[in-house]
Amino acid sequence: MSDTMERYLAPVIILVIILIAWEGLVATLQIEQFLLPRPTIILSNLFQVVHLSPADTTATDEELQNALKGNQLVVTIPAKASPHLTEALTSAAIIRLPWFNSSLLLLQGKNLSPILQAAWYTLKEALGGFIIGCGAGIVVALVTSRWVGTREALMPFAIAANSMPIIAFAPIANNWFGIDNPFSKMFIVAIMVFFPVMINLVRGLTQVDANSLELMRSYAAGDFEIIRKLRIPNALPYLFNGLKIAAALSMIGAVVGEYFGGPRIALGVFITQEAALFRFSSAWAAIIIACMMGITLYLIIILLERLAMPWHVSFR
Amino acid sequence: MTNLAVSIKSLHKIFNQGSNNQVHALKDIDLDIAPNEFVSLIGPSGCGKSTLLRVVGDLVSSSSGQVLVNNKSAHQARLDRDYGMVFQSATLYDWRTVAKNVQLPLELMNYAKDKKEARTREMLKLVELQDFHNHYPWQLSGGMQQRVSIARALAFEPSILLMDEPFGALDEMTRERLNLELLSIWEKTKTTVIFVTHSITEAVFLSTRVIVMSARPGRITQDITIDLPQPRNTDTRENVRFFQLETQVREALRESERMSV
Ligand SMILES: Nc1ncnc2c1ncn2[C@@H]1O[C@H](COP(=O)(O)OP(=O)(O)OP(=O)(O)O)[C@@H](O)[C@H]1O
Ligand SMILES: [Mg+2]
Numbered sequence: 058m059s060d061t062m063e064r065y066l067a068p069v070i071i072l073v074i075i076l077i078a079w080e081g082l083v084a085t086l087q088i089e090q091f092l093l094p095r096p097t098i099i100l101s102n103l104f105q106v107v108h109l110s111p112a113d114t115t116a117t118d119e120e121l122q123n124a125l126k127g128n129q130l131v132v133t134i135p136a137k138a139s140p141h142l143t144e145a146l147t148s149a150a151i152i153r154l155p156w157f158n159s160s161l162l163l164l165q166g167k168n169l170s171p172i173l174q175a176a177w178y179t180l181k182e183a184l185g186g187f188i189i190g191c192g193a194g195i196v197v198a199l200v201t202s203r204w205v206g207t208r209e210a211l212m213p214f215a216i217a218a219n220s221m222p223i224i225a226f227a228p229i230a231n232n233w234f235g236i237d238n239p240f241s242k243m244f245i246v247a248i249m250v251f252f253p254v255m256i257n258l259v260r261g262l263t264q265v266d267a268n269s270l271e272l273m274r275s276y277a278a279g280d281f282e283i284i285r286k287l288r289i290p291n292a293l294p295y296l297f298n299g300l301k302i303a304a305a306l307s308m309i310g311a312v313v314g315e316y317f318g319g320p321r322i323a324l325g326v327f328i329t330q331e332a333a334l335f336r337f338s339s340a341w342a343a344i345i346i347a348c349m350m351g352i353t354l355y356l357i358i359i360l361l362e363r364l365a366m367p368w369h370v371s372f373r
Numbered sequence: 374m375t376n377l378a379v380s381i382k383s384l385h386k387i388f389n390q391g392s393n394n395q396v397h398a399l400k401d402i403d404l405d406i407a408p409n410e411f412v413s414l415i416g417p418s419g420c421g422k423s424t425l426l427r428v429v430g431d432l433v434s435s436s437s438g439q440v441l442v443n444n445k446s447a448h449q450a451r452l453d454r455d456y457g458m459v460f461q462s463a464t465l466y467d468w469r470t471v472a473k474n475v476q477l478p479l480e481l482m483n484y485a486k487d488k489k490e491a492r493t494r495e496m497l498k499l500v501e502l503q504d505f506h507n508h509y510p511w512q513l514s515g516g517m518q519q520r521v522s523i524a525r526a527l528a529f530e531p532s533i534l535l536m537d538e539p540f541g542a543l544d545e546m547t548r549e550r551l552n553l554e555l556l557s558i559w560e561k562t563k564t565t566v567i568f569v570t571h572s573i574t575e576a577v578f579l580s581t582r583v584i585v586m587s588a589r590p591g592r593i594t595q596d597i598t599i600d601l602p603q604p605r606n607t608d609t610r611e612n613v614r615f616f617q618l619e620t621q622v623r624e625a626l627r628e629s630e631r632m633s634v
Contacts, residue, residue, distance in 0.1 A: 268464040271432050275458040275535075276481045277451055286477070290468040368468045368509045 094338040102172070102342035171327065172339070176346045179324035182239045183311040183350070186246020191303055193247065194254030195296070202262035202288065203280065212259070219252035223310070227317040236318040246310035250303035254296070261295025262288045294369060297362040304358050308351035377441070378533060378565040379406040379429060384438030386424055386591075397590035398424045402438070404584065404593065408532070411559060411566045413576035413583045415622065417630050421591025422569045423537050429567065430456050430535050443532060450533075454482060457526030457564070461538040463518035465510040471521050472497065472506040478529045496524040499558060516547040523555070527562060534559075534566045541571065552578055556605055573626070577618045578605060585622065587629030594632065595625040 076096045082088070083095045090098070201208035227245050234241035265288055273283045315325025324347055331340040362369075386399035398421045406412050414422040427433040428440060431451040442450035450456065465474045472493050479489045497503050500520035510518055519539060526534060540548040552575060559566055570576050576583045577599055585595040599618055601609055609615055 266464070268460045268462060269466065271427075272458055272460075272464055273481075274432055275430055275451065275456050276478050277454055278481050282481060286480070287466070290466065293468070366468060368511075 091335055091337050094341055098338045099341040099345060102339050103345070172324075172343050172346055175322055175324040175327040175343065176350060178239075178320070178322050179242075179308075179311050179315065179347070180350050182242040182314075182323075183246055183307040183354070185239065186243035186310060187250055187303060187307040187354075189243060190247035190250035190307075191254045191300060194251045194299070194303075195258060197251075198255045198258035198262060199284075202259060203284065208259060208263075212256075215252060215256055219256065223249045224313055227314045230314070231318050237320045242311050242314040242319065242323075245314040246307045249306045249310040253302040253306070254299040257295045257299030257302075258292055261292025264295075265291050290366075293366050297358065297365070300358045300362075301355060304354040305351055308347055308354065312347055376408065376444075377405050378408045378410065378443060379404065379567070380439075380441040381405070381429070382439045384425075384428065384440060385436045386421070386428060386433065387436045390436060399428070399435075400590035400592045402591075402593060404596075406565060406567065406582075408565050409563050411568065411579055411581045413568045413570055413580040414586060415570055415573065415576050415583060415626065416586030416591075416594075417588050417626075418571075419591075420586040420588035420629075422586060424591065425586075426535050426537055426567060426569055429533075430458060454478075454529060455532050457529070457531035457534045459519075459522050459526050459534065459536040459539045461541045463510070463515070463522040465518055465521055465525075467510055470507050470509055471502060471513070474510070474521055475525045475528050477525060482529055484529075492528055496528045497521075499527070499561070500524045500554065516543050516551060519543065519551065520554070523558070527558065527564070530562070532564060534564045534568075536566065536568045538569050538571065540575070548572075548575065553606070555579065560604055573619055573622050574610075577601075577615060577622055578609060583622055585625040585629055587632045594629040597621060597625065 079093075080095050080097060083093055197211075201211055223245065226248060230241045230244045234244060262284075269287055269291075270283070273287055278286070312325040312328070315323040316329060319326050321327070321330070324343055328340045328343045331337070331343065381402050381404040384399055384402040385397075388396040388398055402425065414425060416422055424433060428435050429442065429447060431447040440447045443453075443455055445453070465471075466477065469477065475493045475496050476489055479492060484492065493506075494503070497506065500523055502517060502520055502524070505513065505517070505521075510521070513521065523539070540551055543551065556579060566579075568576075568579060580599050583597045583599060584593055585597065586592065587594045597618070601612060601614055601618070
């Protein structure tokens with residue numbers, strides 16, 4: 058149990074160290090906001106942490122309002138704040154702290170809504186492309202593994218196609234489906250994820266231990282049974298490796314596809330626009346959201362992997 | 374028609390025939406095996422023991438000659454599921470538990486659920502692994518894995534057991550214990566066994582007959598009947614006759630090595 062704790066704790070500690078170093082360096086070297094905003098500034102675009110302390114009665118309502126608007130990270134709030142303010146505050150998440158009789162209040166930052174809206178739109182594109190691309194990759198791999206001739210003929214093309222800069226397709230896809238049609242981005246994502254999934258799965262379906270195959274033959278098992286009971290289970294680890302690559306690629310594909318044009322509510326477009334308006338901290342916040350969605354997708358794949366193959370070496 | 378488990382007549386196997394890396398793996402093999410015999414194949418590496426076993430099991434085709442198994446072609450015998458195979462590596466499927474591995478052939482042969490489970494229990498009891506139904510292969514030692522693979526090979530009651538160095542990768546102690554276990558299984562199940570080994574002691578201890586082969590090209594040089602009393606047990610190894618037969622096999626092997634060079 059402590060082993061797993063360590064496994065999860067180590068990356069978290071590294072992340073915290075990186076964030077602190079980043080914050081410190083930007084502050085001490087006095088790097089301009091538009092070059093690299095501090096992590097706290099980026100985070101304040103997503104949410105604010107407000108510290109409520111009943112002991113402190115100095116701040117006025119007005120000061121509080123201003124503090125909230127200014128996305129300050131820590132604000133103290135008096136016990137007797139105005140009714141409409143307290144009402145707004147209670148709708149937010151309040152976490153009671155065990156010290157100083159205080160509580161922590163999580164507020165939604167002023168830029169969160171447009172970012173979340175854009176993120177949701179782009180996530181749908183990424184997921185759509187992921188499902189179409191992975192589905193097609195799985196089907197093609199299964200079909201070609203059955204007919205060795207077609208596979209041998211197709212593989213060189215698949216590998217060649219995989220090394221193409223797929224992003225170069227983005228303007229073409231925009232042209233085909235229309236720039237505001239989410240299918241244009243799904244298409245790019247689907248093309249991007251198709252090859253890693255297909256190639257990995259074909260490898261897993263064909264790289265079967267020779268004795269395992271002979272065993273099946275000695276039972277006079279048919280091709281279909283060999284695929285179902287030997288090739289597919291053998292291919293699962295390969296498939297999930299392909300899906301993990303696809304998970305990372307699908308967010309990248311959707312966001313980069315949007316750089317070549319898309320509706321204003323898309324994450325890639327949002328980032329370019331915010332950057333053009335010198336709102337870099339907001340652009341950074343959007344990048345972090347994209348990153349978090351990519352990681353979440355990846356973690357979901359890992360979870361599915363564990364559910365699908367509890368026997369596997371890497372989970373021992 | 375005589376009632377033979379295996380009947381091989383003037384069998385040849387040439388790999389890559391016609392090309393310049395042609396290998397004459399088996400030359401003019403004649404071999405008859407009666408039901409319930411325990412026949413060991415022994416010989417220098419590369420003499421074609423595995424190839425002979427595979428030809429009998431219809432996993433490799435012969436170049437010429439005739440192989441009859443239970444009075445049918447080897448191919449028909451495979452389709453009729455007459456063979457149980459055991460390899461040097463246990464070849465268990467990682468994704469299946471011990472019980473599910475044993476059930477693999479039963480699933481393929483469409484056994485009814487309760488019969489399948491009863492049979493699995495019976496087999497795992499036979500190899501003394503009744504407490505390991507739900508373990509995965511990686512949770513077992515090498516010897517235990519090999520016992521599962523034997524249970525799997527026996528589960529559907531094949532008439533012929535083909536074993537290619539099944540205990541070759543195990544330590545001496547485990548190997549001796551599994552030898553005894555295999556013999557008791559053989560006595561209970563009345564199967565015919567063809568057993569490939571590199572160990573003279575193992576061949577003499579287990580077999581009713583030891584076939585000595587030589588390489589380049591692979592052929593049978595001697596056919597030694599092992600007339601030790603049945604059932605064999607730990608005392609068998611101290612029998613004077615046991616040492617005599619071991620010596621006889623050893624000399625036959627030396628002879629065949631000389632012929633191979
Ligand atoms: N699939 C194959 N293609 C070509 N040559 C083969 C093939 N299988 C075996 N051979 C050759 O046939 C000969 C006999 O091989 P085989 O595996 O039957 O030997 P063996 O007696 O089992 O040896 P060992 O004791 O090392 O397992 C060898 O020279 C080998 O190189
Ligand atoms: Mg061999």
